[in-house]
Every structure is written in structure tokens, then in C-alpha cells.
Amino acid sequence: MLKHLRLENVGPVDAEIQFGERMNLITGDNGLGKSFLLDIAWWSMTRKWPAEVNPKLTTGKKALPRTEGAAKIDFSFTGKSKPVKYASHYERPDQAWTGRSGRPANPGLVLYAMADGGFAVWDPARNYWRSQGGVDIQNRPSAYVFSPSEVWDGLPGVEGNWLCNGLIRDWASWQKEKGATFKHLRAVLDALSPSPEEKLTPGALTRISLDDVRDMPTIDLPYETGVPMVHASSGMRRIIALAYFLVWCWEEHQQAAKLLSEVPTKQIVFLIDEVESHLHPKWQRRIIPALLNVVESLRWAAQVQVLAVTHSPLIMTSAEPHFDDSQDAWFDFDLVRTDGTSRPFVELKKRPFVRLGEVSRWLTSEAFDLGSARSLESEEALQQAAEILSKKVTDPTRAKALDTQLRKLLGDTDPFWIRWRHIGEKQGWLP
Template sequence: MIKKISTKNIGPSPSMELEFGERLNLITGDNGLGKSFLLDIAWWAMTRSWPAELNSKLSIGKIALPTIKKEKAIIKCSFSGKTKDIATNFEYSAQLESWRVLRGRPGMPGLVFYAMVDGSFAVWDPARNYWKEKGQQQEKERPSAYIFSPKDVWDGLERDDGTWLCNGLIRDWAGWQKEQGRPFGILSSVLEVLSPLFDEKLEPGKLTRISLDDVRDMPTIKMPYGQDVPVVHCSSGMKRIIALAYFLVWCWEEHLKAKELLGEEPELNAIFLVDEVESHLHPKWQRTILRSIMDVMEKLNSEAKTQLIAVTHSPLIMASAETLFDPEKDGWFDLDMVKGEVSLLKRDFVRQGDISDWLTSEAFDLKSSYSLEAERVMEEASHVLSDETVDKEKVVELYDRLRAVLSDTDPFWIRWNFVAERKGWYR
């Protein structure tokens, strides 16, 4: 499990330091303040690879570069390995245009999964990626990793030499379903765990064809309205969950096969990095996705220990964490602008109750949960309520504007009507 990362002279802040909880970690903050950057750094710390360097089709996951070229850029990290805790420092080399890595094999934090915001996925498997790179005369040793663009997840991952590393969701799912073996059973179970509600579970339908020109058997999902819909025609939210389910099952199956060849036991530690965990998901799905991801490894291995690091912009995600969060094991980290600089703070997780209260909390820093137009009119109206010299014409104008932005049952009317009657505005 990853324990700590710190950076100097890279990213949006001169320096950052983050000490993870051993189980659930949530990262919030405005756009452009470094949430995805922190996930990329965590991935690098555990795998010594940048996703875009291993798969040129990615537009994200690029190498981190120094902010000030003439100053040192440093990444420090520590994580718990199989036998001991490991701390490592990396320094950027402008001459090599890469990060210097000390000789020697890296530690093994466990299986590392990275779900990127654009639908790309990455996995680092200690059973398959933990070797010295062949034929390279350089000062560093690092493991490789499997990096999937969104298209690779569905259609397969092919190496430059023509070797197929993965058949892709469509072919693998169809093959598993025809065989009716362990992989298909696990896939069905994982889909059920990742479903939003018990009565709306994701369930594989019958294989079908979608085109005269496409000879592949196409997996389908049983929809609640009675149709089997091809997975390529599902909604964006369903596609993301379907892709995640397949990716996890494929990774686990390949991990088991590799461990069997090596004569070793399966890995028990799994680290999930998830960018914008709520992406494309309906609110009812946002309320369950955190618990689902934390539970899914149990379907693969009941003894597995899971660490989740999730970036979110959603108050529903934060509200859903209220029944999960354990201050002894978990952490909430918030990125804010403070005096013109990006600041990373570990905040106390306090239950807000109502989801709208999360919008006005330190996580999202909004003044209210209303529309911007309603917020402005209500602020003006609040000043008028305490103004003893306001004229009736102004009161009528504000009343009409409030009627245009508030519902008839909005709590603000209670305060407005009380003051209006006391001051005789309705006479």
C-alpha cells in the first residue's frame, strides 16, 4: 500500500505532501489545482512509469516536468512492501529528460489499478510487470505496465511488434460467456457488485451481432425495460462501469495464471486510483460507487486488502462516504487557493448530513446550493431585510425577482414574510 508522497518543483504548487490512509482516500478541489496530478504521481511512485510514455495513444498521464528549469525537481514516496516499508527519492534529469531511478528492483506495493478520467485504464501487476527491462543499457531498472486507451479496453491491446497483450472486452466477454467458466462467473458477480441498486443490477444478456460487417459476437446487458442492449450502445455511465468490471476481471485472471506459472500465491494487496469517480454516473449510482469499488476485490479474493484513492467533484460522493469513513484508516485531502498559491490540506471528515451542505462545506466552497442568480437576489434581499430605510418600490422589485428564482415553498420566504409583515410592507 502507498503511504506517502511529496513533491518539489513540479505540478501547480512549489511543494506538496500527502500521507494516505490505509483504506479510503478522497481528494477534492477546484479544476486545475492538481487532483489528477497527484494520482499520476502516486502511480509513478508505485510503478516507475508514466502512462502516456507506455501508450502513445493517451492524451493524459504525461511525465511530470520541473516548474522552474534551473531548480531540482524531486518526488519522494514511501509504501509498504511485502516484507518492509520502502522509502524512495527520485530526481529529474534534464539531460536524460527522465526521472532518475536507483539501480535495483523496486518494492512491491501490490496490484495497482488506475482508472483515468477519459476512460483509459492502467494496471501494474507484480506477477507480470516485475522484471528488468531487456536490452536497455541505462542506469535505471523499472517494471513495465499495461496501459489501455479507451479503444484498447474494448477492442484489445496490441504491442508494436504485433503481439496481442489483451483481446479486449468484446472478444474476451464473448469467449467467457460461451465457455461459462470461472471468468464469466466472476464477471457476472463483479457487475452485480458495481450495480447502483439491488433491483437494477447489471446482468449479462445474450450474445448478438450488430452489423453485417462486424463478425464479432457482441455482449449485451439486460435492461430493466426487457431488452438486451449491446454493450457498445449502452450509456456513457454504464460503459464506464462495464469497462471497469471487465478490466478488473481480466487483470485478476491474468494475475492468477501468472502466479500459477511462478508457483506463487495470488497477491492480497490492491490499490485503486480512480479519477473523477462519479464521471458519467447518475446520482443514484454516485451514492453507491465508493462502497462498490471497495467491495469488488472481495469478489475476486475474500482475503484481499484494498486501498482506494479517489478524486471527486461530487457532493453525492462525499455524502456517500459518511457511513464508510473511518478516521483511523481513511483520509480526506482538499486542494485550495490560499494567497495565490495552491495548498493541499488534510481535512477532518465531518458528516454534513444533507447533500446540499456538502456544497457549502470546505470540499466545494460554494456560498449556497442555489443557482447563481438566486444566490445573488437572496443576498440583496437579506441586506434589505435589515435596512430600516428601504422604500416600498424597492421591496416590490425584490419580491418580483425572488418569485422568479425561488419555489413557492422555499424556506427563505418564511424569513421574508415575517419581516415584511412586521414592517408593514404588505399593507
């Protein structure tokens, strides 16, 4: 489990974070460093930057210091055999972060679902150093890092071999086998489905082109059966890929551990960026509880920690029934505006998770910092209206003009009208 991170002169913010053991929610405006934090979390545990392993990625590049001078990343996690604590410095002459020499610590299985649909996994059974004649040798791939298309079509290795067959081939062969892996995939798909009525059900295999000899998995929808996986919608594909990735990582890890006569890992860290990506609100509301469900179903085998980045107030609302202070945490990035004499700066805070009950209250909370859950135009007009309503005497021409504007902006049943009409009639600027 990732326990702690401290960043100094790297990324948008200097910060110190103590993670929750189970679910960690991360919020904040665009560009304040949420994805960067996940990259750092991944690197701390695997010691490789995602884009270093797979140059096709457009994100996950090596972290560079913010300004001249020393830069430092401290991290600690519970390793397989003992707790790990390390302070890494950026060595400018080497353009690299210092690391401990020799066999690194084993953090368990580390999974990373990136915002653009790419995935990465570090598997202690397949990516760890091995011992030969008492000597440690790192001759395994340092991690499996998939660009979005490689998730579907497979991850090539060196010399023409394949590190992963990809979703299309694996799904088809699991389906033909009718074995435990396909059952597991079905169970994860069930858990991640938007509702019991709209289950993600695998359909019959098909072919989509004379030029593609692969058996193409399909999905059965309530209104259409056999939609080829490559034609499924963005939201469906995000969930389908997530389900496949979870099953692939877990099953391959079990198989590799068996092959090596090792005990499967007891720890899984799952980093997931923009957890609501492409999802309709109906689905957004289910994804965190569903992931926690999947986490719970693995609990018999391993302890699972989730770090999830979100831009969605519905995700925060959906976490309310499940949030447990003793094992969960919420971290929020904010841009702090100063008095105008110095530059705004980024701050990262652990916030107490308070149940706000509804989406619009989350929108106007510290998580999203909006003035209201309305359009910008309505919000501005309502601010002017509030000013008018707070005065004893009102300029009738201004109030009438604002009334005309508000009629164009607000619905007829908006609760705002009750007080507005009452005051307007009382003061005589409304008929």
C-alpha cells in the same frame, strides 16, 4: 500500499501527504492537480508515466518541474518484501526523474482508472523483472496501459501479438466458457449495479454487423433485453468497463502467478479518477459503497487501498456511513486567494471527515466551497435580501424591486418566503 508522497516544485502545489490504508477521497476545483496526483501515485509505484507506456493517451504525461531550480518527488510504499522509500530528483540534462538502478521494488497490483475511460495496470506477475541465471532482466511489458478504445477492442503488443483481448472478446469467451471468471464478472456487476431492481445483467451474445465477426456481449435492461455493449449508455459503459477491468486484472494476475509458481500478490492499490463520471445521482450514491464492497470481497486475498478523486457532493455523502478515520482519509485541493498583491496559490490539506448528512451541506463545505446550493442568480439576490432583512429601516422601492426579482427566481414553497413576507408586511413594503 502507498504510504506517503511529497512534491516539491512539481505540479500546481507543493504538498506532503500521508495516505489512509483503505479509502482516500480527493476533492478540489478543476485544474488544481487531482489527476496529476494520481499520475504521480502511479509513477511512484510503477516508475513509468502512463503516456510513456501508451502514447495514445492524452493524459498521464511525464511530470515537469514548475519553475527553474530543483524539483523533487519523495515517495514511500509498502513493497512485497520491505518498505520502500525514495527521493527522486528531476535531472534537467536528461529531462528525467532519477531512479534507483536495478530491480525496482514490487508494490503489488496497481490499477488506475483514468477520467477519460482509459485504464492502466501494473501486475507484479506480468510486468515485473524476471531473473534468469541469477541476473535480473526487464523483458516484460513495463505496464498495461489502455486508451479508452483499447479497453473494448484489445491492447496490441509488439509483433502482432495481443497483450489483452479487450472487453468484447474476453467477455464473449468467458460467457461461452460458463466458468468461474464469468461468475466473478457477474458478481462484480451485481455489486456495482445502481439498485437491486436495476441489476446489470449480461444478456445473450449477438452480432451487430456483417463487417464485425466478434460475438458481441449484450446487457439486459428492465425495459429492453440484449442491448449490444457498444450501444450501452455512457454511465453503463463506465461501470461495465470498470467491472471488466477489475475482473481481467485479478484473473490474469492469478493465472500468471500460477504459471510462474508464485504466490498471488497480497496488495492492490486502485487509483480512480472522477469516480462519479457519467453516473446519475442514484448511481453516484452507490459507487463508493459498491467499490468498498468489492474491496471487502477481495480482502481474504489481498489488502486493497483506494485513491478516489471526486467532484461530487453525493459521493462525499455516500461515504459517510463507511468512513473510518483509522484507515480512511480525505484530501482537499483549494485555491487560496490572497489580498490581491500576490497571486492566488494552490493548497492541499488533509481535512477531518465530518458527517454533514446531506448533499447541500457538502456543497457549501470546504470540499466544494459554494456559497449556497442554489443558482448563482438566486444566491446573489438572496444576499441582497439578507442585507435588507438585517436593517431596521428599508428602502421600500428597493425591497419591492427585489421582491419581483425573487419571485422569478425562487419557488413558491421556498422556506425563504416565510421570514421575507413577515418582515415585509411588518415594515409595510409588502401588502
